[in-house]
Amino acid sequence: MIELRGIGKTYQMGTTELVALADINLQIARNEYVALIGPSGSGKSTMMNVLGCLDLPTTGAYTLDGETVAGLSEDQLARVRNRKIGFIFQSYYLMPRTTIADNVAQPLIYRGLAPSVRRERANAALARVGLEERVLHKPNELSGGQRQRVAIARALVGRPNVLLADEPTGNLDSKTAREIMGVFSDLHREGMTIIIVTHDAAIAACCRRVIRLHDGRIVEDREQAGAVAVDA
Amino acid sequence: MNDAAHADAPIDEGNRLQAFVYALQECLRSALGSIRSHRMRSFLTMLGVIIGVASVICIVSLLQGLTRSVMNEFQGIGGNTLHVHAETPREDRMLGKWARLKPEDLDLLKYRVAGISNVTPMTGLNLPGGLRNGSNTSGAQIFATTSWYQLANQSFPSAGRFITDSDNNSRRRVIVLGDKARSDLKLPEDCIGEFIQVGGEWFKVVGLMEARGEMFGQSMDNYAVIPFETGRALAGPWREPNMAILLTVDDLDAVTDVKSRITVMLRRAHKIGPDQADDFQIESSQTMTETIQRVAGTITLVISAVVGISLLVGGVGIMNIMLVSVTERTREIGIAKALGAPRSFILMQFLIEAMVLAVIGGIIGIGFGWLLGELAAKMIPHFPPPAVPWWAIVGATGFSALVGVLFGILPARRAANLAPIDALRHE
Numbered sequence: 001m002i003e004l005r006g007i008g009k010t011y012q013m014g015t016t017e018l019v020a021l022a023d024i025n026l027q028i029a030r031n032e033y034v035a036l037i038g039p040s041g042s043g044k045s046t047m048m049n050v051l052g053c054l055d056l057p058t059t060g061a062y063t064l065d066g067e068t069v070a071g072l073s074e075d076q077l078a079r080v081r082n083r084k085i086g087f088i089f090q091s092y093y094l095m096p097r098t099t100i101a102d103n104v105a106q107p108l109i110y111r112g113l114a115p116s117v118r119r120e121r122a123n124a125a126l127a128r129v130g131l132e133e134r135v136l137h138k139p140n141e142l143s144g145g146q147r148q149r150v151a152i153a154r155a156l157v158g159r160p161n162v163l164l165a166d167e168p169t170g171n172l173d174s175k176t177a178r179e180i181m182g183v184f185s186d187l188h189r190e191g192m193t194i195i196i197v198t199h200d201a202a203i204a205a206c207c208r209r210v211i212r213l214h215d216g217r218i219v220e221d222r223e224q225a226g227a228v229a230v231d232a
Numbered sequence: 233m234n235d236a237a238h239a240d241a242p243i244d245e246g247n248r249l250q251a252f253v254y255a256l257q258e259c260l261r262s263a264l265g266s267i268r269s270h271r272m273r274s275f276l277t278m279l280g281v282i283i284g285v286a287s288v289i290c291i292v293s294l295l296q297g298l299t300r301s302v303m304n305e306f307q308g309i310g311g312n313t314l315h316v317h318a319e320t321p322r323e324d325r326m327l328g329k330w331a332r333l334k335p336e337d338l339d340l341l342k343y344r345v346a347g348i349s350n351v352t353p354m355t356g357l358n359l360p361g362g363l364r365n366g367s368n369t370s371g372a373q374i375f376a377t378t379s380w381y382q383l384a385n386q387s388f389p390s391a392g393r394f395i396t397d398s399d400n401n402s403r404r405r406v407i408v409l410g411d412k413a414r415s416d417l418k419l420p421e422d423c424i425g426e427f428i429q430v431g432g433e434w435f436k437v438v439g440l441m442e443a444r445g446e447m448f449g450q451s452m453d454n455y456a457v458i459p460f461e462t463g464r465a466l467a468g469p470w471r472e473p474n475m476a477i478l479l480t481v482d483d484l485d486a487v488t489d490v491k492s493r494i495t496v497m498l499r500r501a502h503k504i505g506p507d508q509a510d511d512f513q514i515e516s517s518q519t520m521t522e523t524i525q526r527v528a529g530t531i532t533l534v535i536s537a538v539v540g541i542s543l544l545v546g547g548v549g550i551m552n553i554m555l556v557s558v559t560e561r562t563r564e565i566g567i568a569k570a571l572g573a574p575r576s577f578i579l580m581q582f583l584i585e586a587m588v589l590a591v592i593g594g595i596i597g598i599g600f601g602w603l604l605g606e607l608a609a610k611m612i613p614h615f616p617p618p619a620v621p622w623w624a625i626v627g628a629t630g631f632s633a634l635v636g637v638l639f640g641i642l643p644a645r646r647a648a649n650l651a652p653i654d655a656l657r658h659e
Contacts, residue, residue: 054570054653075574082572093567093656097269107571109258112251154571 001161001193002028002051007060009046009216020046021057021216028162028195033188035204036197038213045166047213048197052085052164053077065161082110086155090167092147094139100126100150101135107158125153129183145176152183162193169203181206255577256584263585266557267592277553278593280546281635285597285628286604288539292532293605293618299528301616303521312484312516313384314348316341316494317476319513331502331511333475340501341477345493347486348479352380353460355475357467359431363456365417372413373455374430376463377478384478392424392439399438400459405430408439412454430458431466446614487516543631546593547639554586554643565647566655579648586640587633594632598625 007024010017021043028034038044049055050062053069056077062069065084072080081087094103105122113121126132129149139147148168155163165184169177181203188194188208196207204210205224212220267274318331335353342351354377363370381387382394389408399406407430409423419426419437426437435458444452458466481490491514498512558565565578598620605618 049653052570054656075576078569078572078574080572081570087570089656093563093570095564095567097265106568109255110572110574110577112247112254114250114254115257158572 001030001065002026003061003063004050005061007050007057007062009043009050009055009057019216021050024060024218026211026218026221028193030193031188031191032193033184033208034195035207035210036195036213037199037201037204037210039199042213043216044197044199044213046216048164048166051195052087053080078110082107082158084161086158086160086163088148088151088155088163088165088168090170092139092144092151092171094147094150094154096139099136099138100131100142103139103150104154104157107154111158121157122153125157126150128156129153143176144172145179148172148176148180149183152180156187162195163187165194165196167198167200168196169198169200174202177203255580259577259581259584260588262581263588266585267589273553274589274592277550278546278589278596280549281543281590281593281632282546282597282600284539284543284546285594285632286601287542288536288628289598289601289620289624290604290608291535291539292624293602293620294608294615295528295532296621296624297605297609297616297618299524300619302524312481312487313386314479314481314487314491314494315476315515316479316498317513317515318474318511321509321511323509324511333477333512335475337498337501338475338477340497341479341494345490345497347482347490349482350380350384351477351479352378352384353475354381354478355460355463357431357458357463359466361429361432363413363417364429365419365426368416368418370413370416370456371454372410372416374458375455376458376460378460381457381478384480387444388442389439390442391422392437394439395457395459400461403462403465404459405433405435405462406438406459407435408441408457409437410441410453410455411443412451413456414440416454430456433466487518491516540631543635547590547635550586550589550636551639551642554582554589554640555646557585558582558643558647561647562650562655562658565650566652566658569650569652570656575648579644582644582647583637583640586643587636590632590636590639591629594629597632598628
């Protein structure tokens with residue numbers, strides 16, 4: 001479903017060129033559960049931005065769900081993000097002034113859905129992460145783990161093809177982190193494609209496939225069977 | 233999952249309008265939310281617009297009140313009354329020549345112009361001593377006219393009678409008083425038959441005119457009327473009276489025709505050459521009200537232009553705060569973009585926020601200006617009550633909205649053009 005061929009990304013920093021990604025070839029199929037790991041500066045974030053259509057690669061071809069991403073305009077990219085990708089960020093990135101329900105429904109606004117439809121789907125998504133009681137709370141009234149659940153609900157509400165999580169447990173204690181990983185595992189079991197960017201080996205251990213980046217290149221790509229048991 | 237991913241079909245042409253309405257609704261909600269969460273700042277931002285709009289509304293309401301009260305005064309005179317008076321052209325004035333309407337002109341209009349009636353001479357008298365009743369005096373304006381004055385000017389006595397033709401023909405020494413003149417002379421309400429002195433001569437009070445009230449703090453009842461021929465006799469035969477002629481046009485549609493007929497007649501009688509200006513003026517209540525409206529319109533326009541500039545300054549204030557707000561909310565914009573907000577949505581969101589700020593400011597300004605107008609009218613003695621016309625309300629609101637949109641463009645563009653990853657990373 002995701003296919004990267006010869007992807008490269010260079011940043012122009014003054015006169016020097018900074019190579020963030022070089023010659024990445026990668027295929028991720030439907031319902032895979034992938035960890036993208038590597039030390040800081042290895043190109044993880046750039047990879048995440050490219051995968052999430054937040055940034056365009058300098059070279060190479062990226063196909064997502066049969067759609068070639070290269071050459072799309074900003075608004076077309078926004079459309080792809082809105083319909084095919086669910087983002088989960090380390091610091092949740094929720095809107096502080098609006099309720100949980102409105103936060104979750106936000107991606108649906110950009111699809112031109114009616115308020116009643118948005119509310120219904122947001123409530124369903126919140127129920128899925130176990131927060132149906134909290135719909136009218138503001139984000140600052142929730143714990144970190146609850147906030148991340150809200151973010152997951154927001155990522156799910158648009159029924160995306162793939163969930164992209166960037167250090168989803170980075171701000172959480174280990175117990176809450178395990179709970180969040182449990183949510184991901186459940187989603188994986190239900191058929192969702194999940195890519196988690198992390199530098200935490202324990203998190204990576206929960207995934208089925210681990211891709212290690214170093215200096216902008218893939219240095220390791222291995223499957224690990226039966227590693228789903230997080231509660232162990 | 234495959235099915236779920238395609239549950240939302242792409243927006244087709246049919247519901248694009250509806251999607252736009254939902255987006256608009258969402259932008260409005262977010263704008264109000266953002267304004268509410270920064271109440272003080274929003275208010276200060278609006279202040280420029282509030283002051284600008286308040287001053288327009290205040291001045292326009294005062295002007296409107298003024299014109300309306302003047303118009304009401306003139307409405308009593310009637311649209312078919314013409315007022316002919318001498319008007320010296322400027323070149324003649326510099327030569328020291330003063331135009332006059334003469335008794336011959338009166339006869340000319342009376343007997344040679346068709347379609348008019350109630351032709352009445354009217355002349356102001358400046359008599360030494362004025363009006364006197366014992367030790368009480370009055371500075372009332374005294375003028376001499378005929379019985380037709382009542383019809384031509386639409387003013388009638390409330391007690392006693394007006395001057396009659398017989399009074400005029402036999403130069404009887406009778407006088408009709410305005411209410412203010414009566415009270416100044418300390419005469420009782422029922423003063424018919426009393427004798428007072430006019431320019432040192434004894435006159436009998438035969439009538440009392442209906443009270444007309446005040447205009448601009450000036451009494452409209454401070455006058456006295458004597459027969460025209462009596463007035464001429466008092467002034468002395470050697471003085472040509474400076475008179476005006478009042479008349480009514482029988483057919484309201486023929487006012488313009490009658491005016492041009494009178495013009496031709498008087499120009500011929502006064503021997504005015506083809507390239508010379510008239511030495512008289514024909515005014516109808518219509519031309520007077522038109523003049524007042526024109527003057528009020530000009531003042532309104534000039535003031536609106538000045539205040540328009542202050543509104544622009546208010547717009548700059550809005551732009552300034554919106555730019556700050558865009559910087560503050562960079563992260564928020566980044567999130568919206570990551571979640572798939574198109575450029576146009578972010579643009580609309582900030583444009584609407586600027587517009588809502590300006591329109592709320594405008595509405596507060598309208599209320600404030602209305603209050604200010606009422607207050608000012610109360611403080612100035614005898615000032616007519618102000619009126620806020622609907623066009624001022626619509627105009628002020630519309631102009632505020634325009635200012636908001638205009639000055640919202642720059643901040644909104646800045647917000648819409650943010651790159652999503654940079655905006656997300658912004659601290």
